[in-house]
Amino acid sequence: MKTQFNIGNLEFSKPIVQGGMGIGISLSRLAGNVSKFGGLGVLSAVEMGSDYPNYQKNPREANRQAMADHFKRAKEISGNRPIGLNIMVALTQYEQLVKDAVQTGYDIIFAGAGLPLTLPELTRNSLTKIAPIISSKRVAKLILKHWWRHYEVAPDAIVLEGPLAGGHLGFKNEDLTPERLAEQTLPSLISGVLEEIKPYEDLVGRHIPLIAGGGITTAADVRETLAAGADAVQIGSRFVATEECDASQAFKEAIVNAQKTDIEIIVSPAGLPGRAIHNRFLEEVKAGLRHPKNCPINCIKSCDYKTAPYCIGLALIAGKEGDLENGYVFSGANAYKIDEITTVETLMNELTKELYLST
DSSP states (O other): OOOOEEETTEEESSOEEEOOOTTTTSSHHHHHHHHHTTSBEEEEOTTTTTTSTTTTTOHHHHHHHHHHHHHHHHHHHHTSOOEEEEEETTBTTHHHHHHHHHHHTOSEEEEESSOOTTHHHHTTTSSOEEEEEESSHHHHHHHHHHHHHHHOOOOSOEEEEOTTOSEEOSSOGGGGSHHHHHHSOHHHHHHHHHHHHHHHHHHHTSOOOEEEESSOOSHHHHHHHHHTTOSEEEEOHHHHTBTTOSSOHHHHHHHHHOOGGGEEEEEOTTSSEEEEEOOHHHHHHHTTOOOOSSOSSOOBTTOOTTTOSSOHHHHHHHHHTTOTTSOOEEOOTTGGGOOOOBOHHHHHHHHHGGGGSOO
């Protein structure tokens, strides 16, 4: 089994993509080290500048400066290896963030939490590669068809996020029951997406790598996913529990201490289901005690503070900083299997060790 993969001219010695986690969970220290040790490190564009001094007065400028600063630091840490950026389509500033990322020089943009139908236009004539994040064969078909019909562009890569992923999910609540989860395993979803990709590979005369993620926790998971046809895996929660992760110690310990029964599906103001670790803040949300009085951040297009159950921007900032009385922790379904905080280098080696075994 191959132990490396490419996205065009970008080469990686390990088939590991670190998921872009906001707010402030995957910034330059984490992403830079993942790339340094052979994978693809990915920052999240969601409120990157929330810890900058000028954030309260001018969040857009703080976020723009943070995007440039963290890219530079990640490049320095990685030894100038490729660095990616995850940008949610649902963000109010989505289009401008894409343009800023291209101008900054990010090697690849991953776009999900919505349909990135205009991403080829926003990145036209740039060297930045583009990869939509999809949840099904149907969504893959829709995006591939739209991009080709309107722009004659095919993705540089595609990320398939299965229903066991953390954070915002591209599935309906009825698809997240134990019965449906048993039917929709990640390997079972891969074959359908590969069927949709193949005709476009023939059109453009190049391979379009598939990166698959959602619940991948062990070396055996990595091996199984690659054996099912993926070129690489995307992993989030395991990278939270590393010394280099940009989150607070309390945030990391919430992952390490989580039990299986703590991980639940929540309602997000982004209009999507999400998977998170249960705590008192989320109990108060369910009880209707966290309705925002205004919109201090204006981060998500679909969020109306008058009807939102809580302010997701403030909640995620609080969580990142370790204030779990006023925030919470997104996590994958299998985060309960994580029982220690390690280093990125150790984790990368652990996750890929089975790839070197004879098949």
